[in-house]
Amino acid sequence: MEKGTSVMKGRKFLQVLEGARTIFLRDGFEGASVDDIAHEAGVSKATLYSYFPDKRIMFTEVFRNELARDTADAGALLEVDLPVRQILPFIVQLISAHIVSDFGLAMYRVSVAEADRFPSLAREYYESGPVQLRLQLVRYLRHRAARGELEIADFDLAADQLIELASTTLHDRALFAGREAIDAELLRKVCDGAVRMFLACYGTSLSEFRGQGA
Secondary structure (H helix, E strand, O other): OOOOOOOOOOOOHHHHHHHHHHHHHHHHHHHOOHHHHHHHHOOOHHHHHHHOOOHHHHHHHHHHHHHHHHHHHHHHHHOOOOOHHHHHHHHHHHHHHHHOOHHHHHHHHHHHHOOOOOHHHHHHHHHHOHHHHHHHHHHHHHHHHHOOOEOOOOHHHHHHHHHHHHOOOHHHHHHHHOHHHOOHHHHHHHHHHHHHHHHHHHEOHHHHOOOOOO
16 A cells, blocks of 8 residues: 555445455456455445545555454464463464465465556565564564573574474465465474474573463
8 A cells, every 4th residue: 555545444344345355365456346346345336435446455455454463463472471482383383374374375476466567565565464473573582582592693584584484385385286285284294393493593491491470
């Protein structure tokens, strides 16, 4: 969304947003029609346009809203005061789940496909998703390092590495072979490996014992 552009919110805003989400996931940005979105949302085109002046703003708001949910989930998880060895598997699972979700894959495809014509879409995706996740992870890792559970020299790099470890083989496989190419066993193996490798590099003996009230 371009800077300075605001979205009017009203009684049917979430209804319109959910209809747009369904159609964008089904048809992509280019293939989605305003008529189909209005029909799916159960509103008139006039009502739809009263909330979203154009399709690009609507698309941006849809994935911004979805990414906000993931960010909120991650934020709540990172606030849990458990030893890093106990909470890290859940953090990795959350990252992996978003990467291979239908919505995550669709948003990635559309953002990349439209990057040349609408660079603001790709930038918005990057700033609302990967950047926010990275910032949250950096804060979490700094906190845990201050408590002696991790030993990290470059927190930005460590956060990036954790994200990459959580997506090992998963993103490309889901992107090119389809979500059905990812099964529970592969997810478990990737998540377990990510946790072991990250802690092997950055963990300390305290990471096994520090808990609530430490």
